[in-house]
């Protein structure tokens with residue numbers, strides 16, 4: 448039974464007034480969602496998902512829908528960022544809605560905006576967290592999470608203009624003895640940015656600016672974290688550029704000076720040569 452209190456539609460039989468739940472799906476396939484997340488999806492009236500911030504490369508929409516036992520409505524960036532009142536927010540006024548995202552729903556996304564919009568409309572929200580690439584990178588490489596500074600995204604050049612933000616972020620982090628995590632762009636038309644292309648773009652900025660930020664710099668590439676066959680390789684950037692990492696998703700780190708334990712880990716886990 449539904450009741451309306453202060454224009455907010457509530458369903459006391461559910462025992463909660465939470466109407467919009469953000470669920471992180473983890474890193475690789477449909478089985479990476481938490482049990483709590485799966486339960487919430489199965490109980491939801493409407494299931495939305497977005498795959499423009501990240502993707503589960505080890506599965507398909509059909510496999511996800513089969514596991515959940517219901518259809519999933521996939522939204523593009525414009526739906527979520529410009530017209531959420533036409534979809535997620537409208538439904539969440541009187542239905543139990545879940546919103547699915549790869550990794551953790553609130554890491555390296557702008558979904559806090561959607562959450563705040565919902566709260567302002569009187570819709571209660573909750574988060575069921577998922578494994579995130581941000582922490583997976585630390586596990587895969589042995590780089591210590593408290594030594595990471597600001598992260599950046601290496602984007603596909605726009606009209607041949609290469610963004611210098613990642614270079615400047617590395618420069619600032621290095622000056623503070625901090626590692627830089629570099630997300631690699633996902634673009635509807637251009638596809639998935641690879642580690643190889645990412646390194647090329649960074650080195651093109653170095654070539655232009657000649658500030659020496661990347662001279663002899665080390666890079667660590669991680670592909671398909673969370674899959675049965677992840678690939679983790681560390682080498683000087685100009686060598687890394689030519690290594691084969693296989694299928695996406697890819698991500699990389701430009702580390703600051705290594706702690707001895709990090710160096711040992713990169714030798715053992717990522718083939719770093721001394």
Ligand SMILES: C[S@@+](CC[C@H](N)C(=O)[O-])C[C@H]1O[C@@H](n2cnc3c(N)ncnc32)[C@H](O)[C@@H]1O
Nearest residue numbers: 550551554555579580630631671672696697698
């Ligand atoms: C914008 S971030 C979103 C992160 C996500 N919300 C999370 O918590 O994992 C997406 C980027 O992270 C990287 N990434 C995500 N999952 C990955 C995986 N399983 N293996 C390697 N890189 C991954 C890719 O560079 C991808 O473009």
